[in-house]
Amino acid sequence: MTDGSSSSTNPFPPVPNADSAAAEVVRNYERARAILRGTQRLLRTLDFESLNEITLGNGRRADVLAIGRNGDIWIVEIKSSIADFRADQKWPEYRDYCDALLFAVAPDFPAEILPGDTGLILADAYAGDLVRPPPAHPLNAARRKALTLSIARTAAMRLLSQNDPGLAIE
Numbered sequence: 001m002t003d004g005s006s007s008s009t010n011p012f013p014p015v016p017n018a019d020s021a022a023a024e025v026v027r028n029y030e031r032a033r034a035i036l037r038g039t040q041r042l043l044r045t046l047d048f049e050s051l052n053e054i055t056l057g058n059g060r061r062a063d064v065l066a067i068g069r070n071g072d073i074w075i076v077e078i079k080s081s082i083a084d085f086r087a088d089q090k091w092p093e094y095r096d097y098c099d100a101l102l103f104a105v106a107p108d109f110p111a112e113i114l115p116g117d118t119g120l121i122l123a124d125a126y127a128g129d130l131v132r133p134p135p136a137h138p139l140n141a142a143r144r145k146a147l148t149l150s151i152a153r154t155a156a157m158r159l160l161s162q163n164d165p166g167l168a169i170e
Contacts, residue, residue: 031106032080034125039064039076039104042121042128048074051155056097057146060090064104065097065151073139073147076102076121085113097147100134 036052043050043066050066064076075098079085095101102119105111111120111131119134139147160167 028080028084032078032084035078035080035104035106035123036064037125038123038128039078039121041126042123042130043074043076046130048072050076051151051158054151054154056094057143057150058093058096060093062094062097065147067148067151071144071148072099073144073151074098074100074102074119074134076104078104079109079114080106082110082113095137097139097143099138100136102134104128 040050040052043064046068048066048068050064052064054062054065056062062075063078064074066074066076068074075094077091077094079088091101091103100119102121103114104121104123105114106124107122109122111122114120117135118132119130120132122129122131
């Protein structure tokens with residue numbers, strides 16, 4: 001797509017760099033897609049099932065939301081470049097919607113610029129590695145229930161739209 005909007009093949013809309021006169025795009029979509037794939041593969045090996053692009057109760061959209069077998073909820077923020085990290089500072093608002101917050105970046109990303117109070121995943125298109133486990137900050141029961149229902153409903157709607165593309169789903 002050339003209009004800058006998201007689609008089923010490109011879920012990450014461009015993020016302009018406000019400091020650039022040319023307003024260049026700071027997110028590398030192919031790189032972000034590769035990090036997403038490796039991250040979701042890693043989460044699966046850790047017994048977490050995940051969905052990408054999940055809208056939270058505050059209206060923000062998490063790159064990846066994963067739920068573990070025991071009900072733990074993790075949010076993973078994917079960063080494809082230093083500029084992407086610096087341009088998007090919404091991630092602190094995700095903490096109220098997860099038991100643990102992590103960043104996923106490519107292996108050549110300078111991890112030292114990421115907050116130390118988050119987990120860290122290094123990922124490429126084939127695999128991911130949890131190099132810094134996330135500190136836990138448990139959700140309250142009401143928020144956990146609301147998120148769990150939201151995850152289930154989102155997954156069901158996505159599956160239904162895949163099985164019946166002509167069905168309008170809001």
